[in-house]
Amino acid sequence: MKKIFEKYYSNLFLADRLFAALACCVMLFILKFFFKWLGEIPEIATLVIFLLLAVDVVVLYRNEKGIEAHRFTAKRLSNGDENPIQIELQNRYGFGVKLRVIDEIPFQFQLRDKDFKLYLKSGDVKSIHYNLRPTKRGEYDFGFIRVYTGSPIGLVSRRYNFDGAKVLPVFPSFINLGQYELMAISNNLTEFGIKKIRKIGQSSEFDQIKNYVGGDDIRTINWKATARKGGLMVNTYTDERSQNVYCVIDKSRVMRMPFEGLSLLDYAINASIALSKVAMLKQDKAGLITLSETIGTVIPAERKPAQLGQIMQVLYKEKTRYLESNMEALYSTIRSVIKQRSLAVFFTNFESLSALQRQMPYLKKISKYHLLVVVFFENTELKSLSTTPAKDVEGIYHKTIAEKFIYEKKQMALELNKYGILSILTSPQKLTINVINQYLALKAQQRI
Incomplete structure (x- = not known):
């Protein structure tokens, strides 16, 4: 029972639209005391809202994996540099959804979680890109990717949790x-x-003998090699x-x-x-x-x-x-x-x-x-x-x-x-x- 509760109820959230609808029902019941002609309209409206609520929950939970999300990062982060982070999302529902995506970034950044909003049509795949600049070396713990989604009815939202407890080391700057x-x-x-x-002087470490080309130092001409080859040859040196x-x-x-x-x-x-x-x-x-x-x-x-x-x-x-x-x-x-x-x-x-x-x-x-x-x-x-x-x-x-x-x-x-x-x-x-x-x-x- 506990696992069922965590799986379904702990990740179910009531939307503002539901509270607004219930507030309207309350107003109808209040008005019924003054206007008897409203009859059973408040009761019918309340019943419709609860029916829509049940349909909304069924639509969201019928697809076990309605949303997929993954975080892509390098195996290690570079200290003092902008490190790219990518979150890829896919909508597997049969309808378009509005998503609120919260990425739980490491506490070392002293920032609130990254919060993004986007819309995905059915079957769409989109990516979120942002950068993080660590300023201390060490291990950085990433939390979950929290994705909140709702159906077109919009009375409740379902939360998905992805890629939890990911630790990335921050090494000295290597990006550049x-x-x-x-x-x-x-x-x-x-x-x-x-x-x-x-460059001062001539390096003493010999590299090779090559054909003379315009611009070569004439002091490096190898006269013995020139005599053998019948053309000007020069010595080249390296550091x-x-x-x-x-x-x-x-x-x-x-x-x-x-x-x-x-x-x-x-x-x-x-x-x-x-x-x-x-x-x-x-x-x-x-x-x-x-x-x-x-x-x-x-x-x-x-x-x-x-x-x-x-x-x-x-x-x-x-x-x-x-x-x-x-x-x-x-x-x-x-x-x-x-x-x-x-x-x-x-x-x-x-x-x-x-x-x-x-x-x-x-x-x-x-x-x-x-x-x-x-x-x-x-x-x-x-x-x-x-x-x-x-x-x-x-x-x-x-x-x-x-x-x-x-x-x-x-x-x-x-x-x-x-x-x-x-x-x-x-x-x-x-x-x-x-x-x-x-x-x-x-x-x-x-x-x-």
């Missing part, structure tokens, strides 16, 4: 990796915001390969700052995955080190096919900590793990010049053995505040403080460059582009 793949192989990198870098590229991610409290829903750690993770992808496409090896008050994960640099998936799987669960990063442990780990000169891209943030100076001794030691690039962040809110005209004394004070902090950030970059440490001071939304641009520039200049 295809775009960065094009950046790695395209000659027109300015389309992606990558500036062209003049040196199999260099180690390590992304070092700071997970301490300085990376908790939010920007457009994502923390600085999330931006650093997304940029690390994109850089690792591009480095592997350029035939380099990608590795990872994470740290906070202790060393977290260490993935030695490799170029095997599963390397990027391993990096993503590790970064999927990383979270910020509440303490400062242990730079001494980082230096010891780099010295013990990385045996040859490599590119180390250190994603961190500095709250003040004194904070940088506390870490400077370790940064200088790391830069003695490896090519170190320190990536830290602009405060875009302060930048916006500094460009806004002040309206009163308090506004002048706020603007002055903002300009002071902006100037201090630039001083940090100069302080790093003074000791031969490369730096990238960037806004969070331009982080990935700027980091990949720096990597390609270093490759073009043969510094790695």
Whole structure:
């Protein structure tokens, strides 16, 4: 009995039209006291309504599967990106129906359930499309697709429940990796915001001998091959390969700052995955080190096919900590793990010049053995505040403080460059582009 109740009665809802009809019947009974000529009209009207109600219920429940609905998503969602969600609906009733569709989305979005209304003719199939943008990594629980439908009589509605309890993992941003793949192989990198870098010197790794064509450097002519072939032949060279590229991610409290829903750690993770992808496409090896008050994960640099998936799987669960990063442990780990000169891209943030100076001794030691690039962040809110005209004394004070902090950030970059440490001071939304641009520039200049 309980199952029958849940199957039929728990999913049956009275419509507004039924309450309006019953209200009219009540009015007829009231009017009958004053107008005797109404006779049995109120009773007949009430009987007709209940007969129509019974017919409505039978029509809705006669077809066991009058409506079909399914949710289509990717196997995993991409953090910080718009992820497409599709709901496909089919009407198997012999008449057209109006549907109200509620998709129970995960609580992390802090939104009311997605609510859609549409009309389906008999046999029609329609799709609902919308996007979700997660801002935290982890597991996201989707609930039911609730579909409310009614017959043309419209006195009651029946609820259908589909696709309940679906859990999707939210991984670091991977939707735009295809775009960065094009950046790695395209000659027109300015389309992606990558500036062209003049290539310095000649790469030392020989590639092949080919026929001379207009525009080839005449200094690369191979005279021995030319003599054998009877036509001009030139040597071609390629960028040196199999260099180690390590992304070092700071997970301490300085990376908790939010920007457009994502923390600085999330931006650093997304940029690390994109850089690792591009480095592997350029035939380099990608590795990872994470740290906070202790060393977290260490993935030695490799170029095997599963390397990027391993990096993503590790970064999927990383979270910020509440303490400062242990730079001494980082230096010891780099010295013990990385045996040859490599590119180390250190994603961190500095709250003040004194904070940088506390870490400077370790940064200088790391830069003695490896090519170190320190990536830290602009405060875009302060930048916006500094460009806004002040309206009163308090506004002048706020603007002055903002300009002071902006100037201090630039001083940090100069302080790093003074000791031969490369730096990238960037806004969070331009982080990935700027980091990949720096990597390609270093490759073009043969510094790695």
